Amino acid sequence: MRLHVLPNALAVNRAVFVPVRSYPDSVSRNRARRLARECWRLGKELLSPGHDVVVVLYPGTDEFRSRRSQLERLLRQAGLYA
Numbered sequence: 001m002r003l004h005v006l007p008n009a010l011a012v013n014r015a016v017f018v019p020v021r022s023y024p025d026s027v028s029r030n031r032a033r034r035l036a037r038e039c040w041r042l043g044k045e046l047l048s049p050g051h052d053v054v055v056v057l058y059p060g061t062d063e064f065r066s067r068r069s070q071l072e073r074l075l076r077q078a079g080l081y082a
Helices: 026-046 064-077
Strands: 002-007 014-019 051-057
Touching: 002 064, 014 026, 026 051, 026 064
Parallel strands: 014 051
Antiparallel strands: 002 051
16 A cells, blocks of 8 residues: 645645556455445544545555554654544
């Protein structure tokens, strides 16, 4: 998973989730996107507002627990937690 962050002039954060093409099929890509969106939804109230976030998803273990910890680690490294 990779994260790109840009500031915006809004009072909210926006996010987009982009799986790479190396996923074996569309079902796997969509599952990875759904998992990442759910992880974002559960943690977005802890983030400081005013950012656009692009989350690039790579194949790997598509389990909720591992994706959530990856996303939290990347958001902490980017300094987005309030």
